[in-house]
Amino acid sequence: xxxxxxxxxxxxxxxxxxxxxxxxxxxxxxxxxxxxxxxxxxxxxxxxxxxxxxxxxxxxxxxxxxxxxxxxxxxxxxxxxxxxxxxxxxxxxxxxxxxxxxxxxxxxxxxxxxxxxxxxxxxxxxxxxxxxxxxxxxxxxxxxxxxxxxxxxxxxxxxxxxxxxxxxxxxxxxxxxxxxxxxxxxxxxxxxxxxxxxxxxxxxxxxxxxxxxxxxxxxxxxxxxxxxxxxxxxxxxxxxxxxxxxxxxxxxxxxxxxxxxxxxxxxxxxxxxxxxxxxxxxxxxxxxxxxxxxxxxxxxxxxxxxxxxxxxxxxxxxxxxxxxxxxxxxxxxxxxxxxxxxxxxxxxxxxxxxxxxxxxxxxxx
Amino acid sequence: xxxxxxxxxxxxxxxxxxxxxxxxxxxxxxxxxxxxxxxxxxxxxxxxxxxxxxxxxxxxxxxxxxxxxxxxxxxxxxxxxxxxxxxxxxxxxxxxxxxxxxxxxxxxxxxxxxxxxxxxxxxxxxxxxxxxxxxxxxxxxxxxxxxxxxxxxxxxxxxxxxxxxxxxxxxxxxxxxxxxxxxxxxxxxxxxxxxxxxxxxxxxxxxxxxxxxxxxxxxxxxxxxxxxxxxxxxxxxxxxxxxxxxxxxxxxxxxxxxxxxxxxxxxxxxxxxxxxxxxxxxxxxxxxxxxxxxx
Numbered sequence: 001x002x003x004x005x006x007x008x009x010x011x012x013x014x015x016x017x018x019x020x021x022x023x024x025x026x027x028x029x030x031x032x033x034x035x036x037x038x039x040x041x042x043x044x045x046x047x048x049x050x051x052x053x054x055x056x057x058x059x060x061x062x063x064x065x066x067x068x069x070x071x072x073x074x075x076x077x078x079x080x081x082x083x084x085x086x087x088x089x090x091x092x093x094x095x096x097x098x099x100x101x102x103x104x105x106x107x108x109x110x111x112x113x114x115x116x117x118x119x120x121x122x123x124x125x126x127x128x129x130x131x132x133x134x135x136x137x138x139x140x141x142x143x144x145x146x147x148x149x150x151x152x153x154x155x156x157x158x159x160x161x162x163x164x165x166x167x168x169x170x171x172x173x174x175x176x177x178x179x180x181x182x183x184x185x186x187x188x189x190x191x192x193x194x195x196x197x198x199x200x201x202x203x204x205x206x207x208x209x210x211x212x213x214x215x216x217x218x219x220x221x222x223x224x225x226x227x228x229x230x231x232x233x234x235x236x237x238x239x240x241x242x243x244x245x246x247x248x249x250x251x252x253x254x255x256x257x258x259x260x261x262x263x264x265x266x267x268x269x270x271x272x273x274x275x276x277x278x279x280x281x282x283x284x285x286x287x288x289x290x291x292x293x294x295x296x297x298x299x300x301x302x303x304x305x306x307x308x309x310x311x312x313x314x315x316x317x318x319x320x321x322x323x324x325x326x327x328x329x330x331x332x333x334x335x336x337x338x339x340x341x342x343x344x345x346x347x348x349x350x351x352x353x354x355x356x357x358x359x360x361x362x363x364x365x
Numbered sequence: 366x367x368x369x370x371x372x373x374x375x376x377x378x379x380x381x382x383x384x385x386x387x388x389x390x391x392x393x394x395x396x397x398x399x400x401x402x403x404x405x406x407x408x409x410x411x412x413x414x415x416x417x418x419x420x421x422x423x424x425x426x427x428x429x430x431x432x433x434x435x436x437x438x439x440x441x442x443x444x445x446x447x448x449x450x451x452x453x454x455x456x457x458x459x460x461x462x463x464x465x466x467x468x469x470x471x472x473x474x475x476x477x478x479x480x481x482x483x484x485x486x487x488x489x490x491x492x493x494x495x496x497x498x499x500x501x502x503x504x505x506x507x508x509x510x511x512x513x514x515x516x517x518x519x520x521x522x523x524x525x526x527x528x529x530x531x532x533x534x535x536x537x538x539x540x541x542x543x544x545x546x547x548x549x550x551x552x553x554x555x556x557x558x559x560x561x562x563x564x565x566x567x568x569x570x571x572x573x574x575x576x577x578x579x580x581x582x583x584x585x586x587x588x589x590x591x592x593x594x595x596x597x598x599x600x601x602x603x604x605x606x607x608x609x610x611x612x613x614x615x616x617x618x619x620x621x622x623x624x625x626x627x628x629x630x631x632x633x634x635x636x637x638x639x640x641x642x643x644x645x646x647x648x649x650x651x652x653x654x655x656x657x658x659x660x
Contacts, residue, residue, distance in 0.1 A: 120559065185564070
């Protein structure tokens, strides 16, 4: 694959201040001027403060936050639709902040593709003509780009709709066109700005499956913006939570649900169906030799919900959790699984926090 | 309290000198550069004479067939085509065919000129707020200044004839073209423009793929308005020697020939309705894809 050597995205010390003279206040903001003070005393809006993010190649990074948290501003820094006030954005090792206009245009054509909340399709073009848009901009001959576009349209389930106009399609179908247009570009970075927020819940889940399914093949580096925690937990390999322009926690979905950094995140997490997010690894006890094990085994990474279904048939015994090579990692029983699913306090879970494979929860203050 | 009852004005002597100086300045400018400027417009004159001859010398059934064909392609509507046919036959039957062809050729050239000048100016205006701030008042002046007033310098420079008439008509009819091009481009959805940027469009690619196509319905309204305003100028243009339906109207005014005036006036109206329905129907047709919104 062409993007195998793609080294991911790295954002270092990114600041964005909106206003007429942002450079005058950047030092004050760096040394601690608050967002409210900046707005009230200087009439400038702090968009982003000290964002540091490391997105490895092939990973889905979800950036979650409520409206006004700066998430859409952040994603627009990755293809520099918005210029930062300070900081660097390294995509595949190159700082795009330093690029001139022409280099930036070339970068956008080759390295990134974007899906938009409001679809942003060209209303005067058919579905097929919309899908080839990115390739047309690159200067690819139509005969070649049509083939690629047709392949992606078929992949997102729009075969037979090529000659329709966007306004003849439902919202979900329009966003499939948006997705096909982005995928046709074959860029290593896929930016999705609240791509599914305008869709109704069933279609949204459907589209999440489409994305996860396609991602298994294409292994792009995806940055996905959402305000929906369920969506974030379902899609994200990594999740960063943004509030008032600052990242207040980043880590895996397990980290967010099991170890919310503060009250704000804890409030979010309370509404989540833990059975689907938390994995057995988080609640198992370490395996000890000589332990009596009965019945089946459960694979590491299984969700509590699935584990509970299996364990219903072994309500009294201890069951082994096994790793990828069949080695026994720990033990689990129905009681602990159910306890973890319905229990909102962290105490019983924290005991084994260190045992989870991806417990690199790092908090950014 | 003399100044209170009577507006204190510039004294008569200085006022007279001021007017005289400006007039003389312009007159000497005309003498020095008039010929050169006239040469500049020669291609326009050739083009205008060519279209006029083409439309008059071609046998009338062919001209009608071509016009109806164009109307059909623009509107795809039987009603509009039949209406155009009736209007053209009536015009010919009342012996106004030649004058109508002269006027139509004039309007045709004027529209081409307005589109060719108006769209680039409109685009330029849409791209820069400063340009918009400068051009807008100029357009206001062009639209509100009585046309007789700017006929004076045009006639002084270029004399009486087709070309000065054409220039006067273009000055009067180009503002809607410029304004609506500007407006159409400025109204293009910001989200779609952002998408074009995100995919790395150059500014020319954005113009060609996004801005102009999405502004096209508004631009077509501009073309329609330009044609209507040009037709409204036909009689004024006739005063400086433009032949066509305007001249019989002038003759009718000075001699009080009521019927002659009405006939030629109605011919102008007929021409206007044909042009208007055809261009409007075309404008609607290119917006087809905007319709049948999906809930």
